[in-house]
Amino acid sequence: MDQGFFLLFATVSVITALIVVLARNPVHSALALMACFLNISAIFVLLEAPLLAVIQIFVYVGAIMVLFLFVIMMIDVREAALQRFLPGGNLPALALLVLLGVEMLVLVLWSNRFSVTEPVAMRGGDEIRQLSTALFSDYLLPFEAASVILLAALVGAIVLARKEQG
Amino acid sequence: MAPLWWYIVLGVVLFVIGAAGVLLRRNILVVLMSLELLLNSVNINFIAFGHYYGDFRGQIFAIFVIAITAAEVAVALGILVALVRNKSTLKVDDVTMMKG
DSSP: OHHHHHHHHHHHHHHHHHHHHHOSSHHHHHHHHHHHHHHHHHHHHHTTOHHHHHHHIIIIIIIIHHHHHHHHHHSOOTGGGSOOBOSSOOHHHHHHHHHHHHHHHHHHHHOSTTOOOSOOOOSSSOHHHHHHHHHHHTTHHHHHHHHHHHHHHHHHHHHHHSOOOO | OOOHHHHHHHHHHHHHHHHHHHHHBOBHHHHHHHHHHHHHHHHHHHHHHHHHTTOTHHHHHHHHHHHHHHHHHHHHHHHHHHHHHHHOOOBGGGOOTTOO
């Protein structure tokens, strides 16, 4: 049951990821990426991380992809849709990618550390309470740093996208 | 329950697809979307390891990754809008203003 759901979501997310990379029109890429994120959030639910699944849908599908679609609407994407890939020899990049993928797959399948089938039982129930307690006590400094980074990015984005004066 | 390496292999496949998008595509928008895909595949790994080893710090890391991604996308799209306004191009290989 669980495995069937995992295979379904994984297959759909890989297919939509391929559509993101191969689609001619950036709008199609954006919509495929939305579907991919939805499937990944379903995988988070399978991993018993419902909080992360909801954050994934809120932040990625709700905020980031809508931002992408706004930018796509603001600018004319038709001229860029003519040629999909970088001109010239893509052979080194392709070789690098194949090497990377084969290396990672061989390392994962070779090792016996990843063959765990039964997850370790979580300490106690109430996982989200533990998570938030850790986030706001042990990880308070990184949390505040992340909020400052978000504020800086907000100001930076407004300054960058503003029309030049005069 | 599916074994752990299934999730790791899914992360690897999504990472390679995203890296292909970053390295091969010509449209800056699609390059940025592939970057999102890369970060998401890493998140799958974090959460899978956290789940299978009974440690919720994986989820905390994933939350931070998502926050940083949101900041990155905001700045990147601001730069993109400024670029389109000044040079009216979306091609990666046309952006060579800093090439001396």
